[in-house]
Every structure is written in C-alpha cells, then in structure tokens.
Amino acid sequence: MGGYAFFVWGSYAVALIVVLGNIVTPIMQRKKVIKRIKRTIKRESIELSRSNQGQ
Amino acid sequence: MWNWIQRFSSPKHFYSMSVPLIKWFAIAALVIGLYGLYLGLFVAPTDYKQGDSYRIIFIHVPAAWLAMFIYMVMAVSAGIGIIWRIRLADMVAAASAPIGASFTFLALVTGSLWGKPMWGTYWIWDARLTSMLILLFLYLGYMALQSAIDDQRSADKASGLLAIVGAVNIPIIHYSVEWWNTLHQGASVAKFDAPSIHIDMLIPLLLMAVAFKLFYATMVLVRTRNESLYRDRNRRWVREIVEKL
Numbered sequence: 128m129g130g131y132a133f134f135v136w137g138s139y140a141v142a143l144i145v146v147l148g149n150i151v152t153p154i155m156q157r158k159k160v161i162k163r164i165k166r167t168i169k170r171e172s173i174e175l176s177r178s179n180q181g182q
Numbered sequence: 183m184w185n186w187i188q189r190f191s192s193p194k195h196f197y198s199m200s201v202p203l204i205k206w207f208a209i210a211a212l213v214i215g216l217y218g219l220y221l222g223l224f225v226a227p228t229d230y231k232q233g234d235s236y237r238i239i240f241i242h243v244p245a246a247w248l249a250m251f252i253y254m255v256m257a258v259s260a261g262i263g264i265i266w267r268i269r270l271a272d273m274v275a276a277a278s279a280p281i282g283a284s285f286t287f288l289a290l291v292t293g294s295l296w297g298k299p300m301w302g303t304y305w306i307w308d309a310r311l312t313s314m315l316i317l318l319f320l321y322l323g324y325m326a327l328q329s330a331i332d333d334q335r336s337a338d339k340a341s342g343l344l345a346i347v348g349a350v351n352i353p354i355i356h357y358s359v360e361w362w363n364t365l366h367q368g369a370s371v372a373k374f375d376a377p378s379i380h381i382d383m384l385i386p387l388l389l390m391a392v393a394f395k396l397f398y399a400t401m402v403l404v405r406t407r408n409e410s411l412y413r414d415r416n417r418r419w420v421r422e423i424v425e426k427l
Binding site for chain 1: 228233234235237238241242245280281284285287288291292295296298299397401404405407408411412415420421424425427
C-alpha cells in the first residue's frame with residue numbers, strides 16, 4: 128500500500144467492524160425481544176390459571 | 183388505494199413478506215460488495231498523486247453517501263408516520279437511525295484516516311467535516327428521543343419532528359464544499375459534468391455504493407421486523423409467532 132498501509136487497512140478494518148456490528152446487533156435484539164414476549168406469555172398463563180383456581 | 187396501503191403496511195403482513203426480500207438483498211450486497219472490493223483493492227491503478235492512500239475512497243465515499251441517503255429515508259418515513267399515521271413508517275424511521283449513525287461514524291473515521299496522510303491532520307473544523315459531525319449528532323438525538331419517551335406515539339412524533347427539521351442539514355453537507363472554502367475537495371461524481379475520476383476507479387466506487395445501499399436495505403428490514411415484534415408484543419399475531427419459536 129505504498130507506505131499508507133496503516134491508513135488504508137485501518138479504514139477497511141473500521142468498515143468491517145461497523146458492518147459486523149450492524150449484523151450482530153439486530154440478531155441480539157431479536158433474541159431479547161422474543162425472550163421478553165415469552166416471559167410475558169408465561170406470566171399471563173400462570174396468572175390466568177391462578178384466577179381460575181380461585182373461582 | 184387506501185385499503186391497499188393499509189393492508190400492505192400492516193406490521194403483520196410486513197413481517198412475513200420481508201423474509202425473501204432480506205435474503206435477496208443480503209446475497210446481492212455480498213456479491214456486489216466482494217466484486218467491488220476486488221476491483222478497488224487489486225485492479226484499480228495507484229493514483230499518481232495520492233499513491234495507494236486514495237483506496238480509502240471505496241469505503242469513505244459510499245459510507246458518506248449512505249449516511250445522507252439513510253437520513254432522507256428516515257426523515258421521509260417519519261413524516262409519513264406523523265401525517266398518515268402509518269405505523270410501519272415510524273418503525274422504518276426508528277430502525278434506520280442506528281444504521282445511519284454507524285455509517286456517519288464510518289465516514290468520519292475513514293475521512294480522518296485519509297486526512298492525516300493527505301492534509302497532515304486527522305481533524306479540522308472545515309464546513310464539510312463539521313456538517314457531517316452535525317449529522318451524527320442528529321442521528322444520536324433522534325435515538326435519544328426515541329428511548330427517552332415511554333409512550334410510543336409521542337416518541338415517534340417528537341423524534342420524527344427532529345428528523346424532519348434536521349433534514350435541512352443534508353443540502354448543507356452536499357453544498358458545503360461549494361459555499362465555503364473547505365480543505366475537503368469538491369464533488370468528483372455527484373455533479374452535472376462528467377465525473378472527474380478515472381473509469382477504473384469510478385466502477386468499483388459505484389459498485390461499493392450500491393453494495394452499501396443493499397446492505398442498508400437488508401439491515402433496515404431485519405431491524406423493522408424486530409421493531410414490529412416489539413411494538414405489537416401484546417397483539418395476537420406476535421403471540422402466535424413467538425409461541426411457535
């Protein structure tokens with residue numbers, strides 16, 4: 128890279144990090160959202176069965 | 183017409199329709215991006231003045247173009263969300279902000295790494311650089327407003343207004359190199375004359391720009407799917423999907 132290796136490869140490395148970050152973040156986010164909704168469903172079904180027993 | 187828009191912009195419909203789009207956008211981004219990288223790094227000739235340092239252009243310029251493009255998508259969809267109350271448009275705006283912020287950051291960092299060997303400094307308060315930094319702050323402001331307001335509709339309205347008002351910065355970025363004396367060079371491609379860049383450098387540049395746009399298209403769909411799951415978390419269609427997972 129004619130003496131510019133640090134600047135050129137540095138730029139490409141940051142680009143790679145930004146691209147990978149953009150791929151990983153929404154995957155993690157999706158897992159978190161699904162986990163949260165599953166927890167809510169579980170809690171609601173427990174509450175529902177409790178209120179049914181009470182009757 | 184209105185019924186048609188309503189049906190196709192329902193988060194439920196979008197959630198299932200977006201799957202094949204994501205797949206094809208991702209494949210196209212990968213193929214075009216790898217070919218662009220190959221041409222840019224191995225085929226394009228060394229610049230007579232800047233040597234090999236100019237190869238930063240294949241990241242820097244597509245990142246900067248994409249950062250401005252995403253901002254316009256965000257502002258327009260926020261406007262559609264506010265005016266016509268199409269929830270999917272609000273979700274697209276919210277999904278775009280972090281992607282736009284990351285590519286603005288990439289444009290600033292690669293510009294900085296290019297500035298050091300060519301201008302002798304990593305940073306200067308030049309009109310182009312400063313207006314690009316403001317773009318980053320606009321994205322961050324939008325994201326901060328989104329997460330600061332609990333009521334979703336109010337959050338979309340407040341952050342959407344910021345996005346729309348901030349759109350004034352986009353022409354300022356574009357014309358900054360003409361309106362002010364800047365260290366940053368003028369446009370080489372996006373102008374009315376023929377591009378002042380050799381064809382062997384122009385082709386990989388345009389390929390990378392297309393690949394970056396396709397990457398955004400892929401990721402904005404993925405993020406909008408997440409948004410629709412989260413925002414409709416109490417609706418039956420989301421419950422049915424989640425229970426099967």
